[in-house]
Amino acid sequence: MKLIAPSILSADFTILGDEIRHAEAAGADWIHIDVMDGHFVPNITMGPMIVGVVNKITDLPLDVHLMIETPDNYIQDFAHAGADLISVHVETCPHLNRTIDLIRCSDCQAGVVLNPATSLDTIEWVLEYVDLVLLMSVNPGFGGQSFIPNTIEKIERLKQMIDAKGLPTLIQVDGGVNEKTIARISSAGADVFVAGSAIFGTGDYKKSIKNLKDRF
Ligand code: DX5
Numbered sequence: 114m115k116l117i118a119p120s121i122l123s124a125d126f127t128i129l130g131d132e133i134r135h136a137e138a139a140g141a142d143w144i145h146i147d148v149m150d151g152h153f154v155p156n157i158t159m160g161p162m163i164v165g166v167v168n169k170i171t172d173l174p175l176d177v178h179l180m181i182e183t184p185d186n187y188i189q190d191f192a193h194a195g196a197d198l199i200s201v202h203v204e205t206c207p208h209l210n211r212t213i214d215l216i217r218c219s220d221c222q223a224g225v226v227l228n229p230a231t232s233l234d235t236i237e238w239v240l241e242y243v244d245l246v247l248l249m250s251v252n253p254g255f256g257g258q259s260f261i262p263n264t265i266e267k268i269e270r271l272k273q274m275i276d277a278k279g280l281p282t283l284i285q286v287d288g289g290v291n292e293k294t295i296a297r298i299s300s301a302g303a304d305v306f307v308a309g310s311a312i313f314g315t316g317d318y319k320k321s322i323k324n325l326k327d328r329f
């Protein structure tokens with residue numbers, strides 16, 4: 114089962130409710146929410162309050178991507194706001210196993226995220242404890258960037274690691290996912306595709322999501 118998770122980072126926030134309802138009606142599977150703190154990444158975006166608002170608008174699973182330092186301090190806030198899955202960057206977690214436990218104890222699914230330059234070795238000993246691994250295919254911080262090509266090999270290697278352990282872990286890819294890149298990303302082994310500008314940057318969300326799904 115392959116899924117599309119539109120990133121609201123590229124949505125029109127003056128009409129956020131309409132944007133999310135529109136994406137849901139157009140075939141979105143999850144809603145991806147990019148949380149940035151201006152420290153780990155050079156941009157500041159949204160916090161638990163926005164997650165709470167989105168939770169009132171849609172019943173779709175809320176996929177919360179934390180690009181923040183000291184994520185342990187905020188996991189409960191995001192869980193209470195309605196997050197279904199919380200993903201943390203390995204680069205921000207010196208005690209990653211404990212952070213994953215914190216997410217699970219908050220009744221959320223747990224994901225770990227790797228920046229483009231971060232090795233798959235960093236997650237070898239947590240793979241069995243997470244529901245999802247998110248591979249960044251751009252340097253995090255902004256929408257609308259170009260896909261970094263060697264992510265394809267990284268997806269293939271991660272898929273081998275997951276299969277070798279016989280795990281059901283999902284592979285998610287985030288950054289530069291569009292009609293041109295999605296087929297290769299999919300055939301490399303990805304399950305969940307985050308897309309911001311390839312959906313919210315277009316006039317017809319139904320057509321955009323169908324165009325992506327047709328290329329899985
Ligand atoms: C980037 C974010 C992405 C971003 C993707 O740091 O994590 O989720 O919204 O945007 P596009 O799909 O436009 O590359």
Ligand code: ZN
Pocket residue numbers: 120145146147178287307
């Ligand atoms: Zn993201």
